[in-house]
Amino acid sequence: MKSKETFNFRIILIMLLLCAASGVSAADSLSCDVQRRCTFDDGHRLRAVDIVVPAALVGVSALYIENGWMVRQKRAVRYALLPKDRRKMHADDYVQYSPVVAVYGLNLAGVRGRHSFKDRTIMLAMSYATMGIIVNTMKLAISERRPDVSTRNSFPSGHTATAFMGAQFLYEEYKSVSPLIAWSGFVVAPLTAYLRVYNDRHWINDVVAGACIGIVSTKLAYRLYPLLFRKSSCRRSTALAALPYYDGRSVGVSMNMTF
Known part of the structure; x- marks a missing residue:
């Protein structure tokens, strides 16, 4: 009987030593917890297509600055969108911020979003x-003239980039x-x-590029x-718990993973 108890004690001792040797902390209850491993929730994943497609569209939009046929097409779009009795509208100076304002307004109204205020x-x-x-680096480097010939910082559209950044x-x-x-x-x-095209402040290629840049900027952030x-609530942890057991006839380990 004494030899059997000695054998049981040795089995339990060996399992505890194995837990300690593998970097696992052992408790009096014979439970062993591995170090938590942090991953990201689905809202923070970025696929290659999320960058490649917008970048390709920005590249194509840039061709409309110098390519003869493309320049004629963007001018045709401009003339189609500019009525003869047009009056400038300044709503675009304010509408661009509305998606961002909506996020904070909804939270104040009790409709909570995915993340904390911070x-x-x-x-x-x-x-x-x-x-x-x-946006500003490209404006300075490309120096495209605005359709109203006021300045040479038309490409890409900053207003549109802001609006689509907020939308994303x-x-x-x-x-x-x-x-x-x-x-x-x-x-x-x-x-x-x-409205940026209607107000004769941008060409159609400017706003397409601005939209892509706005979306990508938010995705990257x-x-x-x-x-x-690394201490933000955007990170979630995964833990693995192991519980060794011995019932007198067999030895095993019960494992549990939590997210």
């Missing part, structure tokens, strides 16, 4: 910074809450793009945020 505000700032750097921001925050709310930003953002801020 997380979404930092991601919004990152989106603005990314969009601003890309609204989508990311509410796609898991309400599809209707999530997609509403993409109804308002094209209005900004249209949502992907980079959990990488840069």
